[in-house]
Amino acid sequence: MQNQTILLASRPQGEPTAAQFQFETSEAPSPAEGQVLLKALYVSVDPYMRGRMNAGKSYVPPFEVGQPISGGVVAEVIESQLDKLPVGSVVVGNLPWQQYSVSDGRGLQQIPTDQAPISYFLGLLGMPGLTAYFGLLDICQPKAGETVVVSGAAGAVGMVVGQLAKIKGCRVIGTAGSDEKVAYLKQLGFDEAINYKTANIPEALTAAAPNGVDCYFDNVGGAITDAVYDLLNKHARIALCGQIANYNATEAPIGPRPEGKLLTTSSKLQGFIVSDYLPQWPEGVKQLTEWYGQGKLQFEETITEGFDQIPTAFLGLFRGENTGKAIVKVA
Amino acid sequence: MQNQTILLASRPQGEPTAAQFQFETSEAPSPAEGQVLLKALYVSVDPYMRGRMNAGKSYVPPFEVGQPISGGVVAEVIESQLDKLPVGSVVVGNLPWQQYSVSDGRGLQQIPTDQAPISYFLGLLGMPGLTAYFGLLDICQPKAGETVVVSGAAGAVGMVVGQLAKIKGCRVIGTAGSDEKVAYLKQLGFDEAINYKTANIPEALTAAAPNGVDCYFDNVGGAITDAVYDLLNKHARIALCGQIANYNATEAPIGPRPEGKLLTTSSKLQGFIVSDYLPQWPEGVKQLTEWYGQGKLQFEETITEGFDQIPTAFLGLFRGENTGKAIVKVA
Known part of the structure; x- marks a missing residue:
């Protein structure tokens, strides 16, 4: 064979x-x-x-x-x-x-x-779904009524993050790279979705988040992240999951320093990898399977x-x- | 009058x-x-x-x-x-x-x-001492044997941070802006002190932290912070307290993006202000007063x-x- x-x-x-x-x-x-x-x-x-x-x-x-x-x-x-x-x-x-x-x-x-x-x-029931589950629920701890931004929202992790944030009663804004993806996010229940390739990112995010940003689940980095930092509310929580905008960079990426924004808002930026939560995986799979079975997650x-x-x-x-x-x- | x-x-x-x-x-x-x-x-x-x-x-x-x-x-x-x-x-x-x-x-x-x-x-028993107390003990949660870096270490907050980290059994590295301050930090019990104005910062920090950095209490920002990010251990904790290097900047400061480093080490960067801990102030003053009375804090x-x-x-x-x-x- x-x-x-x-x-x-x-x-x-x-x-x-x-x-x-x-x-x-x-x-x-x-x-x-x-x-x-x-x-x-x-x-x-x-x-x-x-x-x-x-x-x-x-x-x-x-x-x-x-x-x-x-x-x-x-x-x-x-x-x-x-x-x-x-x-x-x-x-x-x-x-x-x-x-x-x-x-x-x-x-x-x-x-x-x-x-x-x-x-x-x-x-959904593997690494990406669990990444969404622990990153959003443990690091961001979104509360009903808060505003959650997800970059890379039409990806395997991002689409789960957005739906989990909706289950928690949040206003959810996603960014993605095509009009088709944006339309799909709306269909999934996202309140706002932004095509970062065609929109003015800071303007579009500011319009989509009139009450500022409480939670940010970052899969992408770069210009989207810079714009979100400018909108952080007091005690905002950022789950740093991926930086696909920078993965192929051949030199260390340079950008606006985020520390000032994090400092004046008492915000948290937490890097993580799903294996940090290895002992809790069975609990995560069980909950995701349950919500999927109830039709709450697509x-x-x-x-x-x-x-x-x-x-x-x-x-x-x-x-x-x-x-x-x-x-x-x-x- | x-x-x-x-x-x-x-x-x-x-x-x-x-x-x-x-x-x-x-x-x-x-x-x-x-x-x-x-x-x-x-x-x-x-x-x-x-x-x-x-x-x-x-x-x-x-x-x-x-x-x-x-x-x-x-x-x-x-x-x-x-x-x-x-x-x-x-x-x-x-x-x-x-x-x-x-x-x-x-x-x-x-x-x-x-x-x-x-x-x-x-x-010591007011805003700066409490800033050191809550930033180090609540955000960084240093464990005995870990390496703690403090920038602005000869300032009112920094000198308390370093001494608290020594009380907790850590290896403590401070940065300051003159040889006199460096000598003073050694006298306070810091394991290593670096004059950032005369040292090659990345080289000096790398030499001072052979086991990497677990906790960073940042009062300064800028080049010192960039060098610390390169030395972070897995699950490092950064208390973001001040950015005096950038306070007088007239344009948004630019630098290496820290997200990649935080992501690959599952590290936390947490901005804070001492008023976030207002309900716990009496407890903090009591503990600082006790350690001062016992001669553990100068x-x-x-x-x-x-x-x-x-x-x-x-x-x-x-x-x-x-x-x-x-x-x-x-x-």
């Missing part, structure tokens, strides 16, 4: 290209005692992976050149020498970009197949088909090609 | 000068029923007052042109028509820069005269004499002329 793997061919300078990826074909492995053979079904491509393509310390270790890239994958057990994961089990975990892989089951989580589409465990995926399309789907993240979660269906 | 008052003559552009201050002489007022006549003893000059000289919203309302400047003052009751404040009482409160003033007692706090020099209620003042020297003492803050609390003894 032939098995394709995607390796990191070289580290990108600035925006990554197809040249960073190398396909390798080998024979599919066989599981040893205590192992399972997994067939990848859905592969997640996420903005944070750009950081792992650089050398050097970050919140997750870098990918190594010449080694497989890895990330969130939903897979099916097709051979098993491990009692707790019989053939037919569906699991999610951090796995190589590979059609077939073996695992001893550590770090894999078996997922139910009857509660939501199984690919949602890479989105979710959207942009699904690309074919193992060979993984690099293309990944590169599309930086051109804003996805609405909601970017997923590659590989089998 | 003649009474001098200092008014804001005009708003400064950039660094304030003597031209911002206007002295006015009038007749000392008489207290009405329910009022006291106060004689100012010690007047506090503080960096935050620079912000109040600008028009526009900040954390405290701006001073008005043509009106008295006000701030922390220790005063004695010399006439009383108010039972709770008999003649001879010593009080601290926000009062005009005026030799004699009347008050209905609201906002005034009677202070003991037997626990510490009464001017300390403008310093305090230093730079005292200028004469009511007419208040503007000069204030302007000296921005040239780093004070070690510890800048106070004017006016009577």
